[in-house]
Amino acid sequence: MKMATHGTSVADVTAIGPESETIRAWRDRCEIDPSSQIRLVKLAHMRYQHPDLQEITTFLQDFGMFVAKQTDDEVWYRGYGVDQYVYYAKKGPKKFLGGAFEVESYQDLERATQLSTAGKIEELSNAPGGGYLVTLTDPEGFAVNLIYAQTPAASGPYPEILEINYETEKPRVRRFQRFQPGPAAVHKLGHYGLCTTGFDSLVKFYTTNFNIVPTDFLYVDAEGEKKNVAVFAHIDRGSDHVDHHSFFMSSNPTSHVHHCSFEVHDFDTQKLGHQWLAKKDYKSVWGVGRHILGSQIFDYWWDTTGNMIEHYADGDLVNDQTPIGYGPAGHESLAVWGPEVPSWFLQ
Numbered sequence: 001m002k003m004a005t006h007g008t009s010v011a012d013v014t015a016i017g018p019e020s021e022t023i024r025a026w027r028d029r030c031e032i033d034p035s036s037q038i039r040l041v042k043l044a045h046m047r048y049q050h051p052d053l054q055e056i057t058t059f060l061q062d063f064g065m066f067v068a069k070q071t072d073d074e075v076w077y078r079g080y081g082v083d084q085y086v087y088y089a090k091k092g093p094k095k096f097l098g099g100a101f102e103v104e105s106y107q108d109l110e111r112a113t114q115l116s117t118a119g120k121i122e123e124l125s126n127a128p129g130g131g132y133l134v135t136l137t138d139p140e141g142f143a144v145n146l147i148y149a150q151t152p153a154a155s156g157p158y159p160e161i162l163e164i165n166y167e168t169e170k171p172r173v174r175r176f177q178r179f180q181p182g183p184a185a186v187h188k189l190g191h192y193g194l195c196t197t198g199f200d201s202l203v204k205f206y207t208t209n210f211n212i213v214p215t216d217f218l219y220v221d222a223e224g225e226k227k228n229v230a231v232f233a234h235i236d237r238g239s240d241h242v243d244h245h246s247f248f249m250s251s252n253p254t255s256h257v258h259h260c261s262f263e264v265h266d267f268d269t270q271k272l273g274h275q276w277l278a279k280k281d282y283k284s285v286w287g288v289g290r291h292i293l294g295s296q297i298f299d300y301w302w303d304t305t306g307n308m309i310e311h312y313a314d315g316d317l318v319n320d321q322t323p324i325g326y327g328p329a330g331h332e333s334l335a336v337w338g339p340e341v342p343s344w345f346l347q
Helices: 012-016 023-030 053-063 106-112 199-209 267-279
Strands: 040-050 066-070 074-078 087-091 095-103 132-137 143-148 188-196 212-222 225-235 247-251 256-263 284-291 297-302 308-313 324-328 335-337
Touching: 023 199, 023 212, 040 053, 040 143, 040 188, 040 225, 053 066, 053 074, 053 087, 053 267, 087 095, 095 106, 095 256, 106 132, 106 143, 188 199, 199 212, 199 225, 199 247, 267 284, 267 297, 267 308, 284 308
Parallel strands: 040 087, 095 143, 188 247, 212 324, 256 308
Antiparallel strands: 040 095, 066 074, 074 087, 132 143, 188 256, 212 225, 225 247, 284 297, 284 335, 297 308
């Protein structure tokens, strides 16, 4: 009997296929010295400037965030994880203020200040959880923020992990699934993406100065040569499992932030959140669907200032034994199911 459509969980080395290389081989080829890098721990929060803080606050609450602290000119928003906040908004004209990465030590902040575009170490005395911050810019002018010594927040409560009945395994007996309509509560920040006119220089900057390594490259054929035009990259934490990508870049005729993405509990949560935002008449970008690279279930939205923001659930995890994959770029590589990808999605 021919098997109908189905899904399979396969090992990373099998999923990636023959167009791949080890992280060690890639580092050797690119002459990258990990001992000289600023050591990142995780992606902690996003930073944006918005002209109307009340309007963006209403949207982000409908998106699934909670106000952690608010002043006349600043708002910090949190999820239900251990991060004091996952999104920071400052009052002013629309502007991308960069992602913020937690670093291992104060010495990493000091090392960052030696980069030519870095500012001084700033104490975050007014922000929830405190800590210290350094802001620098990459070769395209995008802000990069590094944070250290922020006190973790108390997490939770975490949503229930639902039991699912399958055709031959049915553990959920006399227990009925019920759901509460509302926003899809955000757990943590997952990743953000940039579109750049200087793809190669940005890849070199991030992978040389920080412990950021590619998970997947996408390429196009350029006069018989394979030219990389996009990268999904993760924070290298050795044998510890980390998200498939915390950082995404693609080559583009203009330089701009593409989107930022936040994890939610599960597929039902995501669909309920999608329904909630649609009923509030916010503008959907794309979704719900499932990506191929990273495997995440996704839905993208425009916020009220015109920035793209994403919910995701069920993403892949990798470590230093996961090979770097190489594959052809194209809309067909973006999703295995979901609505037709908008032609302007990667513009």
